[in-house]
Amino acid sequence: MSENISNNNKIVLPIGPQHPSLDEPGRFDITLEGEKVVNAVVGVGYNHRGLEKVCESKNYIQDLYIIERVCGICSHSHSTAFCMAVEELAGVTVPQRAEYIRVVVAELERLHSHLLWLGVACHEIGFDTMFMYTWRDREKVLDVLATVGGNRVNYGINTIGGVRRDFNETINSEILKTVDSLEEDIKRYLEIAMTETTLISRLKSKGKLSHEDALKYGAVGPVARAAGIAIDIRVTEPYGAYKEIPVNVITDTNEDVYGRTAVRILEMQESINIIRYCINNMPEGTLTVKVPRRIPAGEVIVRVEAPRGEDIHYLRSNGTDIPDRVRVRAPTEANWHGMKHMLKGGNLADVPITIAAIDPCYSCTDRAIVISSEKNTEVMDWRGLRRYGIDWYKKQNIDLTSLKIKEV
Amino acid sequence: MNREEAIVNSICGRFPFLADRIYIQKDKRIFTKSLLREEFxxxxxxxxxxxxxxxxxHVVGTDDGENLGLLYIFSGSEDILLILRESVPKSNPxxxxISDMYPSIVLHERELVDLFGVVVEGLPEGPxxxxxDGWPEGNYPMRKEWNPKHFNKDTMTYEEPQEKEVQKNE
Amino acid sequence: MIEFLKILCKLFIFPGFLFLSVYSFLLDFLDRKLYARMQNRVGPPWYQPLADFLKLIGKKTIIPADANAVIFSVMPLVSLAAVTVGFIYLPVLGKEAIFSFSGDFVIVLYLLAIPPLAAFLAGWYSRAVYSTIGATRILTQMFAYEVPLFISVLAPTLIAGTWSITELTGFYAAHPLYIFINLPVAITALISFQCKLERAPFDSPEAETEIVSGALVEYSGRLLAFFKLAHNCELLFVISLFSAIYLPFMTGIIWVDFILYIVKTLFILLLLILMRVTMARIEINNTLNFCWKYLAPVTLGQVILNLLLRGVL
Structure with a gap:
């Protein structure tokens, strides 16, 4: 490690690939002069799973499930974008009720993502109490999402041509009850963020990204909105039910981490309003339309506002049931570019919160290849998995070969 | 005349050779067909x-058989997406x-280098x-002919099978 | 002979080393449990600190190749020894400490400075990046809190006119109302002690999200166990010192006083936890600013006040 300390008192501090402040692997080589950051090298790519390559060998329905697993947090945004792209190519119109359900789930997801972020951010600045409270409240959202979709993170609500699950009275009332109690919590968070001096001193004027720089580096989502750029795809290019739902774009002029925090907290309030509107104005009707297996040739670019910012999907079809090219531009990917700029000139203590403030999602950025340089990994199909399972149990002296399982 | 048409007209006015190669796909989406390097x-x-x-x-790389397609997605204050397409032969990609003009393209260009084997001149040094690291040279996973089944993860080598017919039947 | 055994018993069993370590484990448990309950968590069971300690004792100890092996393995013991020796000058059972002499206050203050220095040396000689930064931060933090801490601890002695902790406690026990004069320094002392113990919001020397765990990042096994034990004992040491100086309410009945001592330590612990639970981590440069801008002037004011009062009272 002594090679990290050079003669001119500069220290290169590696943050990552494994580090307590990172939730996923990424590498930041921070050059320090005392406590000041003089240079930063951002290295991502540890989570490359090659999902895009996989998508080119599976049909559209199978791809939907792959795309949903691009990211653990904004899974619904990615699958919505992919569905919208396929539906546009196929030329079908999704029923209005399905559009509303998609929006409700998307906004619940935004709540859960922003609460998660708030917790992580508080942990980064050593405010563990707030971290615990936000994550406790996040559980409420996750419980509702589990009721709606049967799963806490990959809800599987979307299908090509509509949604897979309907809302009934019980679900509606549960959602409304949850958002009511969350509204109280969010008010409290806002009050804490406005008044707690240690919190403000850790967030104010940290990780500055000015209006011009945000434009130059192509920042999206709350990072851009905190720099006063009113870009929100739900408003600038409304899709689905957002064409009918009133949405306010939350912006802030602080241009720093504090602004990003404020934007996210206020956005949660906005999400609650949207959810209430949707539940109260949800049209009746069917949930899906039939979409042909073979999608007509063509290409399309779809934009969706994920919790972290603008999510761009490119889809090219060649007329078969397998896409020719799928490309996912996750919001984090756009926000990485300004990172070096944000880190430089700050203190070491600001590094974790500055990285966290863009709400990085390394998996989103790197997406996906089945190749792993790790040894002893292999890709298994269903049959292989089953065989593996049977063999494993045989080693434990349990014989399952007589069991009849339908071959898929 | 809407905004999309205004943009198309001003581009065509400046570059007459583009007139039949630029089209408005739908609201807020302007595409061009493949441009040559100098035109681009x-x-x-x-x-x-x-x-x-x-x-x-964003820049999306696509595999178009003999050529590699590159779609550059631009946006401005008006929030219209302009997609400029460039095509390079696979044999000499x-x-x-354009990172001097658009600093935020670097990561996407690096991705082209790794996944499609595009040679990007003027790309700043970086990881x-x-x-x-240690990925074998000459393996570009996003090209269509590259099949993950033929990649040996232990030796990190790519071996094309001799009998191609058998592969197809599988 | 019996006299000698009695002293040995006092030193090593009660209220000496054994009591110190057992009670500090208990305080550590209460610290973690209350902290957890205030954060809406369940928290650990009562034996968790002891279990942690025993587990670490059983683990393999790794000394990095780059580190200075002697300093690396001696520092935990230096830290623990300093705290243990300091503790015998503090009154626990009744008004009297196990040992006391007329200048023990100075000794205690010196011993108080050793654990951070030991952690600094340990971190510095680990020769790792995180530990180097952590060690530098420990030293920076020492510069921040040492002066306010020392002045606020010494200010009460000006009225009492003694440099012995036992005599000081006795003096204030006899004149309980005088304690309220020292209220401002009691507050600054509490904050400085929090800073000294490197607890939130002053935990930037071991900020896990920045430098993993600071100076002790390379420590493992038995050596880490002793560092943790020393840190727990330091907590009790500091709390006991605080209660001896600022809360010297006594009844004169030895066991009632002991129970009173327990109550006082728990109360101070509660204050320290409240501070820890309600604030975000302060950056190291802000800690410096805070200590010198706000704490130091208050303590100096108290010194002037106490000097004036000394002539009056």
Whole structure:
């Protein structure tokens, strides 16, 4: 490690690939002069799973499930974008009720993502109490999402041509009850963020990204909105039910981490309003339309506002049931570019919160290849998995070969 | 005349050769067909300086058989996406980096280098992205002919099977 | 002979080393449990600190190749020894400490400075990046809190006119109302002690999200166990010192006083936890600013006040 300390008192501090402040692997080589950051090298790519390559060998329905697993947090945004792209190519119109359900789930997801972020951010600045409270409240959202979709993170609500699950009275009332109690919590968070001096001193004027720089580096989502750029795809290019739902774009002029925090907290309030509107104005009707297996040739670019910012999907079809090219531009990917700029000139203590403030999602950025340089990994199909399972149990002296399982 | 048409008209006015190669796909989406390297450079300078498309969202690489397609997605203050397409032959895929004009393109260009084997001139030095260090030369996973089944993860080598017929039947 | 055994018993069993370590484990448990309950968590069971300690004792100890092996393995013991020796000058059972002499206050203050220095040396000689930064931060933090801490601890002695902790406690026990004069320094002392113990919001020397765990990042096994034990004992040491100086309410009945001592330590612990639970981590440069801008002037004011009062009272 002594090679990290050079003669001119500069220290290169590696943050990552494994580090307590990172939730996923990424590498930041921070050059320090005392406590000041003089240079930063951002290295991502540890989570490359090659999902895009996989998508080119599976049909559209199978791809939907792959795309949903691009990211653990904004899974619904990615699958919505992919569905919208396929539906546009196929030329079908999704029923209005399905559009509303998609929006409700998307906004619940935004709540859960922003609460998660708030917790992580508080942990980064050593405010563990707030971290615990936000994550406790996040559980409420996750419980509702589990009721709606049967799963806490990959809800599987979307299908090509509509949604897979309907809302009934019980679900509606549960959602409304949850958002009511969350509204109280969010008010409290806002009050804490406005008044707690240690919190403000850790967030104010940290990780500055000015209006011009945000434009130059192509920042999206709350990072851009905190720099006063009113870009929100739900408003600038409304899709689905957002064409009918009133949405306010939350912006802030602080241009720093504090602004990003404020934007996210206020956005949660906005999400609650949207959810209430949707539940109260949800049209009746069917949930899906039939979409042909073979999608007509063509290409399309779809934009969706994920919790972290603008999510761009490119889809090219060649007329078969397998896409020719799928490309996912996750919001984090756009926000990485300004990172070096944000880190430089700050203190070491600001590094974790500055990285966290863009709400990085390394998996989103790197997406996906089945190749792993790790040894002893292999890709298994269903049959292989089953065989593996049977063999494993045989080693434990349990014989399952007589069991009849339908071959898929 | 809507905004999309205004943009198309101003581009066509400046570059008459583009007239039959630029089209409005739908609201807020302007596509061009493949441009040549020199044409592309001229157009890009024009849209950046005069049409105010100052943000680049993305560059998508595609495998079009003999050629590699590159889709540059630009957006500006008006929130219209302008997609400029460039095509390079697979045998000699050399492009020039536009990172001096658009600093946020670097990560996407690196991705082209790793996944498609595009040679990007003028790309700043930096780590590999997204493939790991020690990835064998000449393996570009996103090209269609590259099949993950033929890649040996232990030796990190790619071996094309001799009998291609058998592969197809599988 | 019996006299000698009695002293040995006092030193090593009660209220000496054994009591110190057992009670500090208990305080550590209460610290973690209350902290957890205030954060809406369940928290650990009562034996968790002891279990942690025993587990670490059983683990393999790794000394990094780059580190200075002697300093690396001696520092935990230096830290623990300093705290243990300091503790015998503090009154626990009744008004009297196990040992006391007329200048023990100075000794205690010196011993108080050793654990951070030991952690600094340990971190510095680990020769790792995180530990180097952590060590530098420990030293920076020492510069921040040492002066306010020392002045606020010494200010009460000006009225009492003694440099012995036992005599000081006795003096204030006899004149309980005088304690309220020292209220401002009691507050600054509490904050400085929090800073000294490197607890939130002053935990930037071991900020896990920045430098993993600071100076002790390379420590493992038995050596880490002793560092943790020393840190727990330091907590009790500091709390006991605080209660001896600022809360010297006594009844004169030895066991009632002991129970009173327990109550006082728990109360101070509660204050320290409240401070820890309600604030975000302060950056190291802000800690410096805070200590010198706000704490130091208050303590100096108290010194002037106490000097004036000394002539009056």
């Amino acid at each position: 450079e001229q157009v890009i300078a024009y849209v950046h300086d005069e049409l105010n498309f100052t943000r680049v969202s 050399v492009i020039k980096s 590999h992205y997204p493939l790991p």
